[in-house]
Amino acid sequence: MLDCGMHMGFNDDRRFPDFSYITQNGRLTDFLDCVIISHFHLDHCGALPYFSEMVGYDGPIYMTHPTQAICPILLEDYRKIAVDKKGEANFFTSQMIKDCMKKVVAVHLHQTVQVDDELEIKAYYAGHVLGAAMFQIKVGSESVVYTGDYNMTPDRHLGAAWIDRCRPNLLITESTYATTIRDSKRCRERDFLKKVHETVERGGKVLIPVFALGRAQELCILLETFWERMNLKVPIYFSTGLTEKANHYYKLFITWTNQKIRKTFVQRNMFEFKHIKAFDRAFADNPGPMVVFATPGMLHAGQSLQIFRKWAGNEKNMVIMPGYCVQGTVGHKILSGQRKLEMEGRQVLEVKMQVEYMSFSAHADAKGIMQLVGQAEPENVLLVHGEAKKMEFLRQKIEQEFRVSCYMPANGETVTLPTSPNIPVGISLGLLKREMAQGLLPETKKPRLLHGTLIMKDSNLRLVSSEQALKELGLAEHQLRFTCRVHLQDTRKEQETALRVYSHLKSTLKDHCVQHLPDGSVTVESILIQAAAHSEDPGTKVLLVSWTYQDEELGSFLTALLKKGLPQAPS
């Protein structure tokens, strides 16, 4: 199973996938060899503790080391919000998150991991967020690459996705920005800094609601550098001890960041911020400008919402939403332009502060997706994680440019792909030697027919001689005989006709053993010929010819010969 995500937009059982489609009565572990998680975002891993600790999957879970380290933080964050805000009792617990993470097998980039005898997986760098990976899944000669979310252009702290020319049968790629050619990220960053700077310059406060880990760190680096360059003194705060945590993980997984960060790491750790301080709840009431990063990212609970309520009434202030917000959240409401929000107790909160949306999400755009398809050279492409209309455009583009089939199934829809797998077949030495004994070495350009029996045993295919096959399988040989009737104009008695046949064959087939048996029948090798009278026409004799499968050639030859008639008997 590739990824095990959740839908943030629902608060009931629709937020998790309906796993009963995998099996209704059976154990999930019997139906899945493993689960692979591409990265730590909740739409890719949010249902994992539910799946492994509540639904009952007990098999292996694969992810990269950074994902294994960061995933529980995000899951814990999400659990706390769900339990805090909604008071949900039937929800996974901290212990369940831990137990789930203990089932994880962490993988390194480009390390081939053997899941079982048949299945192997390999991770490739995907950019997007720290630890994000694309996975190649191989069974025999067939393979699938699943990209998860990826980014083909390096950003402030991560590098670009890369995969080798692995020519998978199928490439499953995300297509969030299927029709977009994104404007330069530099422009978006400049815009962001300008807005923050202008607000603090006029004495306003800036609130940036973020999720615990990920984009927040990128924005922190951005602000830190800008503050340093401009020599600004306005305080920047980051809530709930996340800076230390982020610092810890980025330090731990420095090899996963981009080249620039790795290079400068020796002189100065990018994540040890000079200007960004830990936030205390009392700071929100302080006079004067400030910038605060607070969780959660959609303004739906906790600290970010509390600060928002304090600051919303002042038009000098600004809130910058750096990500998507689901319906129902305050974040969604203000982004859609609502300025009067009904809060608890029928109170109306008037939003006078400025509201800005800035997309910093790191997905490949149309150009990037095409680039990856070009890199991997798949036989088929399957688009997921996007909108149907936009996918349709990209699908056509991929089919035109790369001449491969591209699919975009709806959720729950099945796609069947024809493949031509290579199935290795062993050949027995005996059979080969026998063929060689017949002379003529095989030539590369001239294929030669080889007869044998294909047997499948212990999941192996072997071509052996039929005798060996019989022996190995403990089967008795069936004798198959062909029979044919040949009519001859002959008025003589049956015995005489048989004798004539014998003489004719004896003289024609010099290399074969032709016999005339006491019961009057004639044999040539395994071929048996008997003469009988015709029931209706006394002038006609019927020759009954029968031969075995092994003497098929000779049998056919004899029948044809006899059909031509016997030579005139000397009078």
Next chain:
Amino acid sequence: MDPECSRLLPALCAALADPRQPLADDTCLEKLLDWFKTVTEAESSLLLLQENPALVELLSHVLKSQDMSSRVLSFSLRLAGTFAAQEDCFLYLQGELLLGLFGEGGPQCWAAWSVPTVRSGWIQGLRSLAQHPCALHFLADSGAVDTIFSLQGDPSLFVASAASQLLVHTLALSMQAGATGCSGLWDGVWPACAQKIMGHLEESLQSTAAPQVTQALNVLTSTFGRCHSPWTETLWGQLCPLVARLLERTPIPAAHSLVDLLLSVARSPALSSSHGRLWEAVAQALRCLSPMQAGSLALGMLKLPHCPQALRVQAFGVLLQPLACVVKATAQAPGPPGCSMWPPGWLDGAEGSSLTVDTLLSSKSACVGILCQTLAQLEELQPLPQRPAPWPQEPLLGAAVTILRLCHGSATSSSSGGGRLCATLAGCVRVQRAALDFLGTLSQETRSQELEKEVFAVLSEYLGSPDSSPTVLKKAFQTTLRWLLSSPRTPGCPDLGPQPLLFLRELFPVLQKRLCSPSWEVRDSVLEFLTQLSRHWGGQADFRRALLASEVPTLTQQLLQDPESYVRASAVAAAGQLSSRGLQAAPDSPEHPQAQQGLLGELLCILSTDSEGFPRRAVVQVFTEWLRDGHADVARDTEWFIATVLQVVSQDLDWEVRVQGLELAQVFLVQRLGQPRCPYMVALPEAASATPIPEVLQSLCRLRLFDFAFRALLDCDRPVAQKACELLLFLKDKTAMCGGLQEAGDIPGSASGQVTLQRWRAGEQGQLPGDLQPEAMLALLRSTDLEGLQARLAQSSDHMEKSPQSLLQDMLATVGVLGENEADCY
């Protein structure tokens, strides 16, 4: 319907009908439909439509307009179905509208039909409206049933599954409508619609195409699972021969679905009198299905309370077969204990045995699959009251031990089959985990000393082996714990049995080694194991001796500094547990300065400085336990302890730590003031509290516990405020009888306290004045409407956001606004 919603509806319907207006969020329409379902459950749909004509206009518009988005189209179909579920509303919409939406000339002719969402909406709409006889006629006359038949094979899993479910529902509805007379009983005649479905099912069961057979079997499985009316018996009688014929085909088509059907029929209470033919079919299936599928059927049969004995024997034989094969293949003279002790009869004449052996030896994946399944099935069966008797405990134990040894590579076999099994299972984590789980379950039964020795020996191998993976080790620890705790003791003798005692001696060096494992998962599992074991055996002299003779307590304390926060949290729990049992590391050990500092100090340090929530939460939990159990370090100066902990906790950024701090405060209060009064305890006199109330109040002020609780009442995280409310209500209740105090307004400090609370209610955060006196606190407690606050806090904090008005406003606000934002998920 709320008038505000009614006011917003026309604009929303207009926006939905306008194909140029994009809808921001794909969840909105789902939530809108949820809301309409709630509304129509409470009100008349007809009235709703008459009062809100915009809804019918939307549905009519859908019929006329072909360029609607597929999402809105699907939504409209489901909405129409929701309304038409009520008969009067159905009649109101019946004419052109319903026929246009669900009839033959309806959406099936539209281009949008190729979108699975639309087909799914069509089925769900029909499923909603099929609630009354009129709907049944509509289904039969409109040609919908034939479309449902074809949708069973839809490429979309969701559509196909919904189509099957709709068929089941229609069949049941049809039979219900066909029931005649005042008794409402079925008169034996199949109504036309039911006949049609029956015919389709019969045809499908005889089909040579496996998918078609599967579809029919799935419909029947759901039917027998849901409908328990007498007609289902006739249905089974009619279809049973066709089902039995499937078992004669090679290969058996849709075997998995066939097993589900047989089990569903067997479980049906309506079919008790006609089980004869069913049992025949089951017996045949057990004989000819593959071991994997036969196993599922066998387990299902064994779970039935009324399965005939002969069939139970056959079914149990099927379940035991794989394990018996393993034991047989690996048996050495004189054989592992128990291997020749399979109960007589269970394995006699098990026809599938050669099939099982073939499966076991055919490939690694088949072997692993069948062993894991069998072990899990036997694990499921073991605790059930209807499990077969006598339960073959000893042979099963022998088999589990053998499998574990095979996986571990410590079992050898000279036979070719045994050799193959050795090679297949060596190092197989999946089988190891399944076998350890099963072994754990078997600990609940009686066992011989000899077998117990075998079990502990194999567990020892696993715990000590460098090859055991972290996930296997975790299971091994869990199983070990179960075996140790269930180990029989001599009655009247506090000592451990000889086997556990021997095992303990080997265990602690292993734990020592594992506590130093580079894998955090392993360190954590050991600490969890240690906590559990000392909780149960902390008072056990042998255990104490073995533990104290080892380095384990010292290492546990060292792990309080582990780089991994999960491990630190587990170390806190373990060290806390050891300490409360007097099993902590020796304080005079010069190499461990932190031991000298005292565990209490160290835990306080973690509570105030650890950057992660888990260890801090674990510390407060340990402190609460210590307080409950009267731990020496706490009892020495309880007031100092409480004041210090609450002061640190009140600053914590993790709301769960603050909630746990309140829990600790509550335990303290109960100790001082007695248990909360039970409203049902009328006649019993109040148990005298240990300390007089005024004295307690003084101490609460000294400890700033009041202050802590009132601050928590203002917390931005709801559970904290809830817990604080609960605590203050308890206090209010306990001090209710404490008279002679002034009214709130007269007390210095209390007035500003109330103002703060009022301001807080108005959405602003406030600060309580410090250093309140008992009188002021008491007055504040009495004057605060804590009950009202509790009721408000009981509502989820997003109840406003979840309201229908909010949804409608959001949907309307989004119209024409979002463009770029929607694609940006993460």
